[in-house]
Amino acid sequence: MKPIHAFPIAALVLSALAFAPLFLPDYWTGVLLGMTGYVTLATAWALFSGPTRYVSLATVAFFGVGAYTVAVLNETLPYPLVLLCAAGIGAVMALVVGLSTLRLAGVYFVIFTFGLAELVRQTVSWWEVNVTYTMGRYVFLPFEGRHIYWQLLALAAVTLLISWGIGRSRLGLALKAIGDDETVAAHAGIDVARVKLLLFVISATLITLVGAIQAPRWTYIEPSIVFNPTVSFMTLIMALLGGAMRLWGPLVGAIPLFLLFEWLSVSFPDHFSIILGLLFILIVFVMPQGVLAKVESLRKGGRT
Amino acid sequence: MLEHIVNGLVLGGTYALVAMGLTIQYGIARIMNLSFGDTIIAACFATYLLFTTLNVGPLLALLVIVPAGYFLSLGVYRVIMKPLVDRAPDAGALEVDSILVTFGLLFVIQGVLLTVFGGGYTSYSFLNQPLSVLGTAVAVNRLLALALSLGIGAILVVVLYRSHWGMILRAVAVAPQSAPLFGIDTDRAARTAFAVGGALAATGGVVLSMFQTFTATGGVVFTMKALIVVILGGKGSVPGAIIAGLLLGLVETFVAAYVDPGLTLAAVYTVFLALLLVRPNGLFGKA
Numbered sequence: 001m002k003p004i005h006a007f008p009i010a011a012l013v014l015s016a017l018a019f020a021p022l023f024l025p026d027y028w029t030g031v032l033l034g035m036t037g038y039v040t041l042a043t044a045w046a047l048f049s050g051p052t053r054y055v056s057l058a059t060v061a062f063f064g065v066g067a068y069t070v071a072v073l074n075e076t077l078p079y080p081l082v083l084l085c086a087a088g089i090g091a092v093m094a095l096v097v098g099l100s101t102l103r104l105a106g107v108y109f110v111i112f113t114f115g116l117a118e119l120v121r122q123t124v125s126w127w128e129v130n131v132t133y134t135m136g137r138y139v140f141l142p143f144e145g146r147h148i149y150w151q152l153l154a155l156a157a158v159t160l161l162i163s164w165g166i167g168r169s170r171l172g173l174a175l176k177a178i179g180d181d182e183t184v185a186a187h188a189g190i191d192v193a194r195v196k197l198l199l200f201v202i203s204a205t206l207i208t209l210v211g212a213i214q215a216p217r218w219t220y221i222e223p224s225i226v227f228n229p230t231v232s233f234m235t236l237i238m239a240l241l242g243g244a245m246r247l248w249g250p251l252v253g254a255i256p257l258f259l260l261f262e263w264l265s266v267s268f269p270d271h272f273s274i275i276l277g278l279l280f281i282l283i284v285f286v287m288p289q290g291v292l293a294k295v296e297s298l299r300k301g302g303r304t
Numbered sequence: 305m306l307e308h309i310v311n312g313l314v315l316g317g318t319y320a321l322v323a324m325g326l327t328i329q330y331g332i333a334r335i336m337n338l339s340f341g342d343t344i345i346a347a348c349f350a351t352y353l354l355f356t357t358l359n360v361g362p363l364l365a366l367l368v369i370v371p372a373g374y375f376l377s378l379g380v381y382r383v384i385m386k387p388l389v390d391r392a393p394d395a396g397a398l399e400v401d402s403i404l405v406t407f408g409l410l411f412v413i414q415g416v417l418l419t420v421f422g423g424g425y426t427s428y429s430f431l432n433q434p435l436s437v438l439g440t441a442v443a444v445n446r447l448l449a450l451a452l453s454l455g456i457g458a459i460l461v462v463v464l465y466r467s468h469w470g471m472i473l474r475a476v477a478v479a480p481q482s483a484p485l486f487g488i489d490t491d492r493a494a495r496t497a498f499a500v501g502g503a504l505a506a507t508g509g510v511v512l513s514m515f516q517t518f519t520a521t522g523g524v525v526f527t528m529k530a531l532i533v534v535i536l537g538g539k540g541s542v543p544g545a546i547i548a549g550l551l552l553g554l555v556e557t558f559v560a561a562y563v564d565p566g567l568t569l570a571a572v573y574t575v576f577l578a579l580l581l582v583r584p585n586g587l588f589g590k591a
Contacts, residue, residue, distance in 0.1 A: 273415035277415060281412070
């Protein structure tokens, strides 16, 4: 599809989605909200991890930091400033993680991100118990479900736009070169470490904002709620199902999987993580490049 | 002071033991196994089950659980890992695939444990009487755990460095491309290495359950610590894993004793970060 057609269509879909809560019952607004959250998470995750093949397992670390920042600051600062603070903290955290691991082989990054959520969760818990003497906080913001949904929808649109923009820029080209062969990319004059770091910070900041915006939904927040590892896992599986290398891939994966998980968590609450794990293993086996690539290869196969 | 050193060595001994398993899996089979810690926890629960229902002690349980760990890991390798190994065009692709698949496996094992045993902290009392060592009281189960870790670790080092079979495994670790030229069946070596790693995880689980409480969701932390020990010691280096494991156990115990028990993971991470900055290839690693 040419961009000339794509933009008006995207705008149309976006405005239709924006008006949806005015007609839908509250439950479905909630579903749309959760779905938009995961579409943003998966797209932001794929922004960095897709082309570089550096699997980040720390989604919930940033997501939780965002939510927690809102919980701590919502009574002292005006809301837009709170969001700005959350984004800033997320960016600084990503910078520290990235600076210490992204210059090394990919496996160090994976290992570091693997434990990061647990580290942040334990450190926040320790801080709350020993320094501030509060365990659990309340978020009182005058938002209903649809207000949060609108903010998330805007963030999702921005995330897709960033992803599209990077895909067309020199940065995107550099990223693809790194994904294909890091040594070759470095010899072609690409500052590999800087490109990776920049992308990781952008991706992590977006993820932090998703957590921050969703925070008012919980009302009550404590570390074990906002640092739930399932969030990292679901983001990963959605992006992979759709295809992390493509602009629309994470979106294509997130929508059906979110609905499936919504149904599973109601129908099989006790076996949720087993089913999730098995499904994930299946996806890695059958569609390592994602649904979009699979469809494409099937179509190509049909023609020849 | 002395008490903390002994406790630190006990904990470190267990870390060394399980990290050896992970370093063998990663160094020889080239599988980055993120479900490693959950294998450990599964072994903890198996020991607990044998002890409380059949009244089988942990030492006897080793005879059942360790072979079970070996054959279950062998099965996992054949069913899940082998197709990925065959499919992967290069080592990097296999690494990514194995990370993803074992991440999925982690949630499966954790989910099964949660369904069967629930999410609470579990422990049992075995040989919990104190014994005086160099003037401080140490629980017998801890001393036994240390002896077991060091004993099994020593046997493994001897086997790896002194036997023909160990030489084959080390050859595959050092030069996976050239090993087949000498008539080494690399596929078989990888399979065995993965299974031995699983058996070591099971051993670690049994040993650990004797003196620590455990939860179904605690696997991630063990994987994390084992990974850090592996990197600290140098990828694929068994002696490195032993020394780094003991070191990490000491650091953790001292931080828990003198700073705050809630900050042990932060301390472990600090050690990891410092190491990444100074010696990215580990204490015993080659560039």
